[in-house]
Amino acid sequence: MLQIKDLHAKIEDGAEILKGINLEIKPGEVHAIMGPNGAGKSTLSSVIAGKEDYEVTGGEIIFQGEDIIEDAPEDRAHKGIFLSFQYPVEIPGVSVTNFIKAALNETRKANGLAEMPAKEMLALIREKSEKLGIKKDFLSRSLNEGFSGGEKKRNEIFQMMMLDPKLAILDETDSGLDIDALRIVADGVNAFKNEGNAVLLITHYQRLLNYIQPDFVHVLANGKIIKTGDKSLALELEEKGYDWLLN
Ligand code: ADP
Ligand code: MG
Ligand code: MG
Numbered sequence: 001m002l003q004i005k006d007l008h009a010k011i012e013d014g015a016e017i018l019k020g021i022n023l024e025i026k027p028g029e030v031h032a033i034m035g036p037n038g039a040g041k042s043t044l045s046s047v048i049a050g051k052e053d054y055e056v057t058g059g060e061i062i063f064q065g066e067d068i069i070e071d072a073p074e075d076r077a078h079k080g081i082f083l084s085f086q087y088p089v090e091i092p093g094v095s096v097t098n099f100i101k102a103a104l105n106e107t108r109k110a111n112g113l114a115e116m117p118a119k120e121m122l123a124l125i126r127e128k129s130e131k132l133g134i135k136k137d138f139l140s141r142s143l144n145e146g147f148s149g150g151e152k153k154r155n156e157i158f159q160m161m162m163l164d165p166k167l168a169i170l171d172e173t174d175s176g177l178d179i180d181a182l183r184i185v186a187d188g189v190n191a192f193k194n195e196g197n198a199v200l201l202i203t204h205y206q207r208l209l210n211y212i213q214p215d216f217v218h219v220l221a222n223g224k225i226i227k228t229g230d231k232s233l234a235l236e237l238e239e240k241g242y243d244w245l246l247n
Contacts, residue, residue: 157188186211
């Protein structure tokens with residue numbers, strides 16, 4: 001699904017941040033990326049999603065067999081790459097539901113599909129919101145306006161479920177995510193994942209991996225993946241920190 005080969009990237013006019021990343025994600029897999037603060041984890045997620053503050057200076061990003069490095073962020077989204085907090089905007093007067101309807105129909109249009117019939121849309125919203133324990137009044141609230149941390153997470157996970165991407169990248173950068181917010185993310189990922197999609201989960205929180213079983217755990221430090229293991233690596237990191245891996 002995703003192959004990253006010797007990827008190098010820098011901030012516009014800045015220093016190199018990603019210094020040769022290699023990563024392969026197959027359908028059905030959950031990959032976790034952990035690592036010290038400032039390692040380049042958020043940069044990696046932004047570069048995969050195509051955010052324009054970064055410049056790729058070498059390597060390849062192949063998504064479903066296609067090199068996507070020249071694609072704009074919205075084209076990547078239309079091809080099935082979802083990045084959490086891609087839509088962090090507050091839009092007074094636009095409800096959670098109306099926003100996701102528009103986003104979903106835009107994606108359909110970009111893929112040559114007609115708008116989803118209203119009845120089908122309603123049924124889909126009902127199915128996904130019920131799965132996530134989202135209440136009706138939440139769906140009619142203004143997007144992100146006055147949302148708590150947990151509500152932002154809930155909205156984000158709802159967007160992911162509705163858009164049903166091939167690859168979901170969740171960057172859990174926020175410090176101070178409480179246990180409820182972690183559960184929202186974990187339950188959402190577990191409800192979302194299937195044999196045909198994949199999840200790249202970036203997190204500081206070992207605890208999150210108690211609820212989501214990753215197939216692979218990677219440690220990113222100083223712009224490179226310095227170690228890859230299974231779930232047990234996350235436990236080892238919780239116990240020993242990162243210092244033993246750095247030189
Ligand atoms: P992580 O998510 O692992 O904490 P980041 O990808 O956010 O790391 O940051 C990696 C490094 O790149 C840090 O030193 C950070 O200060 C720098 N950096 C990232 N994005 C920017 C930016 N837009 N402008 C300036 N420096 C940045
Ligand atoms: Mg950081
Ligand atoms: Mg980060």
